[in-house]
Amino acid sequence: MSNEIIEGILEAIYLIFTLNPEVWSVIEVSFRVSLTSIFFAALVSLPIGSFIGLREFRGKRFLSNLINTFMGFPPVVMGLIVFLLLSAQGIFGSLGLLYSTTAMIIAQFLLAVPIIVGTGKAAIESVDPALKETVLSLGANERQLWWELIKHSKKSIIAGFLVAFGQAISEVGAVMIVGGNIRWATRTFTTSIVLQTRMGEFGMAIALGIILISIAFILNYGLTRLQGGDK
Amino acid sequence: MSERRTIKTIISEHKIVFLIVIILITGVSFGTFFIFDILSARNPTRIILATTTSTYDSGLLDYLLPEFTQKTGIEVSVLPVGTGQALVYGENGDVDVILVHSRSREDAFVNDSDGQTPYGINRACVMYNDFIIVGHENNPAELLPNDNITTVMIKLKDSIDVGNSTFYSRGDGSGTYSKELSLWSYISVTPDVEWFGQPEMYTETGQGMAATLQMTYQDTDNKGYTLIDLGTWLSFNDTYITLKNLAESVVGEDKLLNPYGVIPVNPDLNSHVKYSSVLKFVGFLTSEYGQNLINSYAKNGETLFHGAFGICNSTHNCPTTEEEVIFWTNYQQEFT
Numbered sequence: 415m416s417n418e419i420i421e422g423i424l425e426a427i428y429l430i431f432t433l434n435p436e437v438w439s440v441i442e443v444s445f446r447v448s449l450t451s452i453f454f455a456a457l458v459s460l461p462i463g464s465f466i467g468l469r470e471f472r473g474k475r476f477l478s479n480l481i482n483t484f485m486g487f488p489p490v491v492m493g494l495i496v497f498l499l500l501s502a503q504g505i506f507g508s509l510g511l512l513y514s515t516t517a518m519i520i521a522q523f524l525l526a527v528p529i530i531v532g533t534g535k536a537a538i539e540s541v542d543p544a545l546k547e548t549v550l551s552l553g554a555n556e557r558q559l560w561w562e563l564i565k566h567s568k569k570s571i572i573a574g575f576l577v578a579f580g581q582a583i584s585e586v587g588a589v590m591i592v593g594g595n596i597r598w599a600t601r602t603f604t605t606s607i608v609l610q611t612r613m614g615e616f617g618m619a620i621a622l623g624i625i626l627i628s629i630a631f632i633l634n635y636g637l638t639r640l641q642g643g644d645k
Numbered sequence: 646m647s648e649r650r651t652i653k654t655i656i657s658e659h660k661i662v663f664l665i666v667i668i669l670i671t672g673v674s675f676g677t678f679f680i681f682d683i684l685s686a687r688n689p690t691r692i693i694l695a696t697t698t699s700t701y702d703s704g705l706l707d708y709l710l711p712e713f714t715q716k717t718g719i720e721v722s723v724l725p726v727g728t729g730q731a732l733v734y735g736e737n738g739d740v741d742v743i744l745v746h747s748r749s750r751e752d753a754f755v756n757d758s759d760g761q762t763p764y765g766i767n768r769a770c771v772m773y774n775d776f777i778i779v780g781h782e783n784n785p786a787e788l789l790p791n792d793n794i795t796t797v798m799i800k801l802k803d804s805i806d807v808g809n810s811t812f813y814s815r816g817d818g819s820g821t822y823s824k825e826l827s828l829w830s831y832i833s834v835t836p837d838v839e840w841f842g843q844p845e846m847y848t849e850t851g852q853g854m855a856a857t858l859q860m861t862y863q864d865t866d867n868k869g870y871t872l873i874d875l876g877t878w879l880s881f882n883d884t885y886i887t888l889k890n891l892a893e894s895v896v897g898e899d900k901l902l903n904p905y906g907v908i909p910v911n912p913d914l915n916s917h918v919k920y921s922s923v924l925k926f927v928g929f930l931t932s933e934y935g936q937n938l939i940n941s942y943a944k945n946g947e948t949l950f951h952g953a954f955g956i957c958n959s960t961h962n963c964p965t966t967e968e969e970v971i972f973w974t975n976y977q978q979e980f981t
């Protein structure tokens with residue numbers, strides 16, 4: 415087995431440096447789906463999460479519990495739901511979106527929203543209440559207060575994005591169901607690794623795993639730097 | 646924060662005690678599982694069979710295996726994978742016996758030329774079934790019921806080229822995929838060259854037969870076609886009502902016969918395989934009793950598999966040798 419790992423590492427290097435079109439297609443699909451879904455999820459979830467974190471209202475506890483539950487929503491179940499909605503017999507079947515990257519983005523988006531709402535809410539809530547009072551006493555309106563709180567909890571919010579991104583890029587069940595693992599179209603790192611393992615192509619599977627981990631590491635490193643180099 | 650610090654202090658003060666406790670707990674639990682696994686792995690009354698999804702999904706094994714267990718007391722654990730993966734499992738000695746359908750790769754698996762030790766020995770031809778082409782009933786490629794397979798493939802290629810049809814391919818190293826490639830090769834087409842990087846023309850699903858059929862059925866413009874074995878098709882044709890077997894005459898055509906071979910993993914290469922139990926298993930499958938069971942398995946009144954031990958020949962794309970028949974006769978007596 416150990417020689418397969420070495421073989422995988424060598425193959426990974428070879429595949430990257432020869433610009434293997436299949437590997438590039440897989441990289442492109444994986445990142446396009448993950449980044450697009452996280453981008454739109456952030457756009458929707460950050461206002462919702464910070465609103466819930468900022469305000470007190472009836473049913474807040476219930477809503478918080480609901481969000482926390484959905485943060486751990488099983489991805490395959492989400493895949494199944496999106497599949498049923500988009501399949502030819504489903505409500506949105508006429509759109510013909512099944513087995514497309516759009517379908518994958520929809521599933522990933524729905525999985526990411528609760529994560530970003532939940533972490534965003536927690537980030538806003540964890541800001542020192544004294545800061546809130548100070549800002550208000552300086553005559554800030556609610557929108558200015560909201561912006562100040564966002565700036566102060568920047569790190570936690572970015573951490574939330576990273577968690578959501580990590581889930582999206584490493585997810586396999588939902589993207590397999592709604593994307594269909596189509597070569598050149600909807601095949602991602604994870605579904606490709608499943609396929610290569612099934613075919614006994616362990617070298618290629620390990621190579622893809624190594625590339626995925628390396629790219630994720632570089633991206634995380636960049637984002638951590640973005641969080642602020644003060645520490 | 647303060648609570649975490651207290652826990653930290655407690656741990657650092659009693660480091661060694663904690664370490665020993667953790668090591669003991671993990672050691673004992675892992676040890677128990679380990680011993681349990683070793684004991685069950687040595688158990689000769691349980692063999693592992695790696696096979697294709699078609700034999701499993703069609704329900705054939707669920708029908709055959711209880712009979713075998715009842716007669717011999719040997720249980721068979723089934724790993725339904727693809728032919729490609731089953732062969733790799735066999736090469737690594739992770740399973741005891743394989744049941745697959747790709748004659749050229751089976752021959753490579755038992756190849757003992759140049760003095761090399763083969764991965765498997767005493768291959769036996771067990772049964773065959775047919776492959777068919779299914780597609781949407783509006784039939785954009787205009788396949789006719791009495792077209793032969795060469796005509797079917799040419800029509801499909803022409804229709805794909807002008808964008809009227811999409812072919813759904815397994816693309817996964819399975820026996821079905823090997824067969825599909827050989828069908829394209831009859832009309833000198835290599836899909837990976839012909840439709841390179843064009844999934845809207847030639848869709849490689851990289852998934853099992855059931856998932857690929859589902860994707861063909863879901864094709865947005867109702868222009869999907871796929872190659873499928875008759876056994877799996879009969880298990881699903883009630884579900885996917887708009888899909889039809891469009892070239893009926895290809896059933897039984899030589900080029901579409903799908904012979905299955907059973908191969909024991911070579912005990913000289915992997916001493917831990919339960920060769921003696923495997924001999925009984927293959928003896929059961931190839932015996933008159935086993936062959937009759939295979940022939941009697943039907944769905945919606947249609948026979949899915951045809952017993953082929955000893956009668957397989959080059960027309961079935963699966964020539965049988967005399968040695969093969971003589972060798973297995975000894976092990977069949979128990980079951981006749």
